Amino acid sequence: MPEGDTVWLAAHRLHSALADRVLTRSDLRVPRFATADLTGRTVLDVTPRGKHLLTRIEGGLTLHSHLRMDGSWQVYGTGERWRGGPAHQIRAILGNEAYTAVGYRLPVLELLRTADEEQAVGHLGPDLLGPDWDPDTAVANLLADPARPLGEALLDQRNLAGIGNVYKSELAFLARVTPWLPVGELPADTLARLVVTAQRLLDANKSRPERITTGRRGPGQRLYVYGREGRPCPRCGAPVRKADQGDGSRERPTYWCPGCQAGPTA
Template sequence: MPEGDTVYQAAQRLHAALAGHTLTRSDLRVPKFATADLTGRTVLDVTARGKHLLTRIEGGLTLHSHLRMDGSWRIYGPDERWRGGPGHQIRAILGNTERTAVGYRLPVLELLRTTDEEKAVGHLGPDLLGPDWDPERALNNLLAAPERPLGEALLDQRNLAGIGNVFKSEVCFILGVTPWLPIGELSEETAARLPALSKKLLEANRHRSDRTTTGRDLTGQRLFVYGRAPRPCLRCGTPVRRGEQGDGSRSRPTYWCPSCQQGPTP
């Protein structure tokens, strides 16, 4: 599931394949930008901003994409077969003489002026894996609405950028509270741990292909609670539970241990 760590990895792969090379192929398969031709322009860099990808291109242009739940960018060699999905799921193709980047199932794809990037990502809070990381600002953002459930506050990219369903559930488990606990009810000490813990987990996984929050590298033991229901909690053996959490616009799968975590539940 694309979260800040996997988007960071995607940016690294795209940068390695495209940056410094002139585009020999360009195909944006969304109606608004279908006639845009980027061939002959050099890709300057590719960077992640939270869960967003910014591909900066010569001439003051930026291709902005977002993976959301199941989008992906795949890199292929000249003679390599494309295996990311059927052709009708392709939304973007950027290629040079050595590599071709293919974007599948991209729910967000737009071409904008580099000077207008803030229109796409300016609403984001401090990036957990970015140079703008500011733990004090992130904590102040989270605590600005004390009645809001912790899980919802962590998922709100305006507070801090990069956390998704997996890290939300894992952060709450490590802190020993449920995702439905109003964030204002956290103890001062627990609240102070939030930014550093969130950053630590994402940083530990930004170069890993198999995400882990437990420190273990065995199948079925890499995550404390996410995806484990109804299997036993790795810490206490109580069956992990699964519920839905959302702000009314969208429900998201949420996992917790009813013994290790204190607070309200569905």
């Protein structure tokens, strides 16, 4: 699933291609909105909210989309070949004279009134990359259920919006605790630092396609533990382990070092 930094970059690309331009093509390929015609309207902006995308359109309308596991928005210049997937996977097309944005495999796509955006994103906690970011509120949200495992709490977008499975594992490693440690057992200063670090990492990665948490760009060196099962921990040398951990909706692969991360494990 794309994380907050990936969604921010997608929104930036969509905004650059669509904002302040009149739509000359509009095609929403979902039954509920298949007859909606947005041509002739100006796109006002494309704003990320956590892992959600809000495309605001003249006339008080917002096209809300969520990428989840497989969705993507691709931007093409006029006359450029579309390469995002087969035609039957296209769920949305928004075009102007210069660019065409094509949404592939979008599991969430709805047209709503801009005034009703809170119905789609009002449940989210403070956005790590948004103007509403508030680390104190994020910490308070996480501590509202002190018995909940850290990894599950970080993935719950109601606590703070933008963290996905990669950052969950990387942040637990940096905090030297396992993702299964109950949130309430983290020292207060450790949890506060973790939240601040999360925002700094997402902000540092939001404008580049590759995600880096280690500060190193070499192959296999960009992340501390995620995707490195069986390889030596960069801190203590112990083999990195992998197990599934739930997030309240499904099990997700989780990586940690048994040598230098304290706490319960799977």
